[in-house]
Amino acid sequence: MKNIIIASTSTIHGGEPLDYLLDELQIFFKDTSEVLFIPYARPSGISHEEYTAKVNVAFQKIDKNVVGIHEFDNPKEAIRDAKGIFTGGGNTFVLVNQLYKNDLIDTIKTVVKNGTPYLGTSAGSNICGLTINTTNDMPIVYPPSFKTFGFVPFNINPHYLDPDPTSKHMGETRETRIKEFHKFNTQPVVGIREGSWLAVRGDKIVLKGALDARIFEYDKSPYEVKTETELSHLK
Amino acid sequence: MKNIIIASTSTIHGGEPLDYLLDELQIFFKDTSEVLFIPYARPSGISHEEYTAKVNVAFQKIDKNVVGIHEFDNPKEAIRDAKGIFTGGGNTFVLVNQLYKNDLIDTIKTVVKNGTPYLGTSAGSNICGLTINTTNDMPIVYPPSFKTFGFVPFNINPHYLDPDPTSKHMGETRETRIKEFHKFNTQPVVGIREGSWLAVRGDKIVLKGALDARIFEYDKSPYEVKTETELSHLK
Numbered sequence: 001m002k003n004i005i006i007a008s009t010s011t012i013h014g015g016e017p018l019d020y021l022l023d024e025l026q027i028f029f030k031d032t033s034e035v036l037f038i039p040y041a042r043p044s045g046i047s048h049e050e051y052t053a054k055v056n057v058a059f060q061k062i063d064k065n066v067v068g069i070h071e072f073d074n075p076k077e078a079i080r081d082a083k084g085i086f087t088g089g090g091n092t093f094v095l096v097n098q099l100y101k102n103d104l105i106d107t108i109k110t111v112v113k114n115g116t117p118y119l120g121t122s123a124g125s126n127i128c129g130l131t132i133n134t135t136n137d138m139p140i141v142y143p144p145s146f147k148t149f150g151f152v153p154f155n156i157n158p159h160y161l162d163p164d165p166t167s168k169h170m171g172e173t174r175e176t177r178i179k180e181f182h183k184f185n186t187q188p189v190v191g192i193r194e195g196s197w198l199a200v201r202g203d204k205i206v207l208k209g210a211l212d213a214r215i216f217e218y219d220k221s222p223y224e225v226k227t228e229t230e231l232s233h234l235k
Numbered sequence: 236m237k238n239i240i241i242a243s244t245s246t247i248h249g250g251e252p253l254d255y256l257l258d259e260l261q262i263f264f265k266d267t268s269e270v271l272f273i274p275y276a277r278p279s280g281i282s283h284e285e286y287t288a289k290v291n292v293a294f295q296k297i298d299k300n301v302v303g304i305h306e307f308d309n310p311k312e313a314i315r316d317a318k319g320i321f322t323g324g325g326n327t328f329v330l331v332n333q334l335y336k337n338d339l340i341d342t343i344k345t346v347v348k349n350g351t352p353y354l355g356t357s358a359g360s361n362i363c364g365l366t367i368n369t370t371n372d373m374p375i376v377y378p379p380s381f382k383t384f385g386f387v388p389f390n391i392n393p394h395y396l397d398p399d400p401t402s403k404h405m406g407e408t409r410e411t412r413i414k415e416f417h418k419f420n421t422q423p424v425v426g427i428r429e430g431s432w433l434a435v436r437g438d439k440i441v442l443k444g445a446l447d448a449r450i451f452e453y454d455k456s457p458y459e460v461k462t463e464t465e466l467s468h469l470k
Contacts, residue, residue, distance in 0.1 A: 013403035044411060045418030091415055133375050138412040140368050141419050146377045159406040168248035170429055171394040176279060177373040180326055183280030184376050194405055 003028070003117045004151055006128045007197035008158045008209075010089050010121035018058040018121075020195060024208075026062045028117055032083030034065045040098035041090025041123040055088060079107045082116060089122025089158075092135040096127060097143040109149050118151070122158045125192070129155040134181055134189050136174075152198065152205055153187070153235035160191030160214055178216045188234050189216040196227065205231040238263070238352045239386055241363045242432035243393045243444075245324050245356035253293040253356075255430060259443075261297045263352055267318030269300045275333035276325025276358040290323060314342045317351060324357025324393075327370040331362060332378040344384050353386070357393045360427070364390040369416055369424050371409075387433065387440055388422070388470035395426030395449055413451045423469050424451040431462065440466040 005028060011017045018025065029035055039051035046054075052068035059066045066086070072078035079085070085108070087095070099105055112118045120128050126135045127148040134155040163173040172180070178189050192198065196209030207213050212224045215234070225231070240263060246252045253260065264270055274286035281289075287303035294301045301321070307313035314320070320343070322330070334340055347353045355363050361370045362383040369390040398408040407415070413424050427433065431444030442448050447459045450469070460466070 009405045011405055013405060042415075042418070043407075045415050094415075094419070133377070134373060136373070136406055138369060138371070138407075138416060139374055139381060140412075140416040142368070142381045146374060159404065161404055161406070169394065169396055170244050170246055170248060171371055171396070172278075172373075177375075180277075180280050180329075181373060181375040183277070184329065 001115055001202040002113060002151060002200055003115060004112065004128065004200035005117075005119045005197050006125040006152070006156060006192070006200065007119070007121045008125065008160065008192035009194040012195045016058065017054065021197070022058070022062050025059075025064075025119065028119065029062075029064055029084045031117075033063065034067060035059060035084040035086050035119075036069055036078055036082035037066045038069050038085065038087040038095075038099075038124070040069075041088060041092065041095035043088070043090035051088065051090075055086070075102050075104060076107045079104060079111055082111070084117045084119075085112070086119040087121075087124030087127065089124060091140055092123040092126045092132050092137045093139050093141050093143055095123045096132055096146070096148065097141045099127070100144045105149065109151075112149070112151060125156050125158045125197075128152060130187050131155060131185075133185060134178060151200060152190075155181075155185075155187055155189045156198075157189050157191040160193045175214075175222065178222075182216065182218050186218040188218070190214075190231065190234070191216065198231065203232055205234070207231060236350055236437040237348060237386060237435055238350060239347065239363065239435035240354045240432050241360040241387070241391060241427070241435065242354070242356045243360065243395065243427035244429040247430045251293065252289065256432070257293070257297050260294075260299075260354065263354065264297075264299055264319045266352075268298065269302060270294060270319040270321050270354075271304055271313055271317035272301045273304050273320065273322040273330075273334075273359070275304075276323060276327065276330035278323070278325035286323065286325075290321070310337050310339060311342045314339060314346055317346070319352045319354075320347070321354040322356075322359030322362065324359060326375055327358040327361045327367050327372045328374050328376050328378055330358045331367055331381070331383060332376045334362070335379045340384070344386075347384070347386060360391050360393045360432075363387060365422050366390060366420075368420060369413060386435060387425075390416075390420075390422055390424045391433075392424050392426040395428045410449075410457065413457075417451065417453050421453040423453070425449075425466065425469070426451065433466065438467055440469070442466060
């Protein structure tokens with residue numbers, strides 16, 4: 001049975017990485033003392049080693065050890081053997097490119113569908129949706145495809161940001177961008193604000209955390225849903 | 236001889252489309268009363284017809300007529316016959332996808348290198364660089380390549396936006412994104428603020444407009460350049 005946390009961000013303003021989620025993660029990863037980390041999204045371009053070391057600091061607080069997938073000769077085997085997986089944030093294009101390069105998309109899909117707990121934050125959450133067509137990231141590399149895991153039957157927009165009515169900047173608001181997405185695509189998009197997450201258990205999808213989420217469905221006006229709302233029907 | 240305007244935005248805050256550029260455009264398009272418009276970027280997903288009509292309103296102010304490339308049975312021929320070309324803003328991925336679909340990249344490269352005046356704003360400016368890897372847009376469609384015209388030997392970041400020191404949002408700043416770009420790519424990036432543009436005449440590239448631009452070179456600290464600075468050496 002699928003068991004997934006799809007979080008908007010790893011870090012909320014003023015906090016330490018994963019701090020706001022640690023209580024949840026203690027339960028989520030209760031059956032393992034070791035979590036396999038996928039550092040491919042390389043925030044600010046840092047190396048896989050540096051990124052893994054940072055994440056280890058956070059997980060030590062709940063007595064979990066983190067091993068980076070780059071430490072294994074055979075990354076597919078590492079995925080198959082893992083008792084828990086975490087994909088961190090950074091650049092979604094860099095992440096997806098590396099996942100395709102190492103031919104890991106199908107392997108991760110299979111183990112997560114079979115029950116390996118999967119935590120994603122930011123870029124690591126984007127890839128839980130059908131495609132990365134609603135990422136906020138700059139396309140600094142060209143991946144072979146925008147298609148991703150499809151653990152949920154819609155797209156994710158992490159770090160969802162409301163329009164700033166005082167802005168004089170002429171770039172598009174997040175809402176405008178997602179509306180443009182729906183001129184070319186029909187799947188729903190869930191905008192998750194920083195500090196909230198989706199909890200997926202089997203076919204049940206529930207919004208968790210302190211904040212409302214914003215839902216964009218094709219040919220409908222966007223609407224807000226409260227925390228604890230079930231989104232299992234959305235597709 | 237190349238004759239190109241690469242503008243950050245079509246519209247500055249509180250203004251009408253192209254207003255701030257009209258004096259310049261009167262000179263730029265002096266040899267033609269008709270401008271061929273490429274509406275493929277479809278801002279907010281509007282149709283090619285609607286977009287062309289809007290742009291026509293702006294160009295009527297300087298007594299130019301605008302025809303949309305979608306009105307022609309043979310878009311390549313339309314490019315070859317044009318005495319002036321304007322590619323407007325919207326979504327860069329949608330724009331590039333359509334240019335590839337209609338096999339227009341090489342045709343436009345050829346006519347512009349041979350002297351047809353080309354104006355780009357926003358997405359239409361992004362494609363003047365080597366690639367669209369530094370666009371700000373959401374990747375709502377998957378184009379066959381990120382490679383574009385390369386009229387200048389670097390990348391463009393239009394709508395360049397300085398970091399907001401008061402922000403509590405954890406998404407990356409524009410500067411962080413461009414630094415990440417340089418972990419995977421080596422060409423310079425020119426961040427053009429809204430209201431400024433690059434004027435290209437042959438091999439000479441000059442920053443124009445009221446605002447400084449921000450230059451990002453591989454393995455160097457970013458720096459500011461004043462208006463009227465020549466950027467012809469940058470590559």
